[in-house]
Amino acid sequence: MKFSTILSCSALIFSSAARALPRGFSDHVLRRSNPSSRIEGPQPQTADTSSNTTIQYSGNWSGAVLVSPPTGEIFNSAVGTFTVPSMPSVNGNGAAAAWVGIDGDTFATAILQAGVFFSVTDETVEYGAWYEWWPNYATDIDTDDFPVSAGDVITVNIDASSNSEGIVTLTNESARKSFVINLTSPTKLSYLGGQNAEWIIEDYTQNGGLVPLTNWGTVTFVNASASTSANNTLGLEDATIFDIEQYNDIMTFVTIDSDSSVSISYA
Ligand SMILES: *[C@@H]1O[C@H](CO)[C@@H](O)[C@H](O)[C@H]1NC(C)=O
Ligand SMILES: *[C@@H]1O[C@H](CO)[C@@H](O)[C@H](O)[C@H]1NC(C)=O
Numbered sequence: 001m002k003f004s005t006i007l008s009c010s011a012l013i014f015s016s017a018a019r020a021l022p023r024g025f026s027d028h029v030l031r032r033s034n035p036s037s038r039i040e041g042p043q044p045q046t047a048d049t050s051s052n053t054t055i056q057y058s059g060n061w062s063g064a065v066l067v068s069p070p071t072g073e074i075f076n077s078a079v080g081t082f083t084v085p086s087m088p089s090v091n092g093n094g095a096a097a098a099w100v101g102i103d104g105d106t107f108a109t110a111i112l113q114a115g116v117f118f119s120v121t122d123e124t125v126e127y128g129a130w131y132e133w134w135p136n137y138a139t140d141i142d143t144d145d146f147p148v149s150a151g152d153v154i155t156v157n158i159d160a161s162s163n164s165e166g167i168v169t170l171t172n173e174s175a176r177k178s179f180v181i182n183l184t185s186p187t188k189l190s191y192l193g194g195q196n197a198e199w200i201i202e203d204y205t206q207n208g209g210l211v212p213l214t215n216w217g218t219v220t221f222v223n224a225s226a227s228t229s230a231n232n233t234l235g236l237e238d239a240t241i242f243d244i245e246q247y248n249d250i251m252t253f254v255t256i257d258s259d260s261s262v263s264i265s266y267a
C-alpha cells in the first residue's frame, strides 16, 4: 500500500501523520473495488427497445460506462454528483459502493476511482468515503476528516494528469468541503489506458470475498461527464448500461435519464 502526499484544501487541512493508519486498515477491513467481470454468452432480455442503448451484464458493476473514447483520444477525467442514499431496508447484512472512475472495464489492468461505500451490519448502516488505484486496496478516508451521511450530496472528480498520476477530489456540496489527494500508479502494470469512464454501483470485495449486495434503493449520478485528451467533453448519451447479474438473477435496474444523468436501482 502506497501513501501519497495529501493536499491541503481551503476548508480542511489534513495531516498526513495523523492519517498514517487509516481507520479501515486498523480494523483489518480490506475493501477492494474490482474490474468489471463482464458476463458473456446468452443474456436475459430486458433491453429497453425504445432506445438503442446497449446493455451489458456484470457480476459486479451496475451503472453507465463509456466503453471507448473518440478515436485518437484518451479519457483523462470523469466527474459525477450523487446523493448518499438512506438504506430503504436494514434487514440482512450487505453492502455496495457508489463511485466514479477511469478504466477497469475493457481496460482491465487499472482503475483510478473514488466514492462512498454503504454497509449494513446488524441493522446498523455505515458510510465511508474511499479512493483506490486498482490493484491496490481501497483506502478509507477518515470519517473525522470527511464524514458521510445519508442525504449528503457528493461530487467525485477523477483527474488523470498522466497515465501514472492522478488527482482524486471528493466534494461535499452541502458543506462545500473537499478532500483532495494526488495518487500515483501502484505498479508499472497499472498505468492508465484512458479507455473507459464510468459511474457505478458495485458489489465490492471485502477481506477477499464478495459482499452480499444491500438494497440501496436508487442512486442517481447527475452532472456526469468525462473529458478527453483533446478537451472533448462526453456525456452519457452513448454510454453502455451495466446491470449486475448473479446466479441468473438480475439485481439492478439502470436507466440513462439524460446526457448527464444515470439512475441505478436495486431491483
Ligand atoms: C498534485 O498534482 C498537481 C497536478 O499535477 C500538482 O500541481 C500539485 O503540486 C500536486 N500536489 C502535491 C502535494 O504533490
Ligand atoms: C436506433 O438506431 C436506428 C438505426 O441507426 C435509428 O434509426 C433509430 O432512430 C435509433 N433509435 C433511437 C431511439 O435512437
Ligand SMILES: *[C@@H]1O[C@H](CO)[C@@H](O)[C@H](O)[C@H]1NC(C)=O
Pocket (backbone or CB within 6 Å): 146, 147, 148, 149, 152, 172, 173, 174, 175, 176, 177
Ligand atoms: C456534508 O455536509 C453536511 C452539511 O453540512 C454535513 O452534515 C455532512 O456531515 C457533510 N459530509 C461530509 C462528507 O463532509
Ligand SMILES: *[C@@H]1O[C@H](CO)[C@@H](O)[C@H](O)[C@H]1NC(C)=O
Pocket (backbone or CB within 6 Å): 081, 153, 173, 222, 223
Ligand atoms: C449540476 O450542475 C449545475 C450547473 O453547474 C448546478 O447548478 C447544479 O447545482 C449541479 N447539481 C448538483 C446536484 O450538484
Ligand SMILES: *[C@@H]1O[C@H](CO)[C@@H](O)[C@H](O)[C@H]1NC(C)=O
Pocket (backbone or CB within 6 Å): 229, 230, 231
Ligand atoms: C486543452 O485545454 C487546455 C487548457 O485550456 C490547453 O492547455 C490544452 O492545450 C488543450 N489541449 C488540446 C489538445 O486542445
Ligand SMILES: CC(=O)N[C@H]1CO[C@H](CO)[C@@H](O)[C@@H]1O
Pocket (backbone or CB within 6 Å): 034, 035, 036, 037, 058, 059, 060, 210, 246
Ligand atoms: C460475482 C462476481 O462476478 N464477482 C467478480 C467481481 O470481480 C472480480 C474481479 O473482476 C472477480 O474476480 C469476481 O469473480
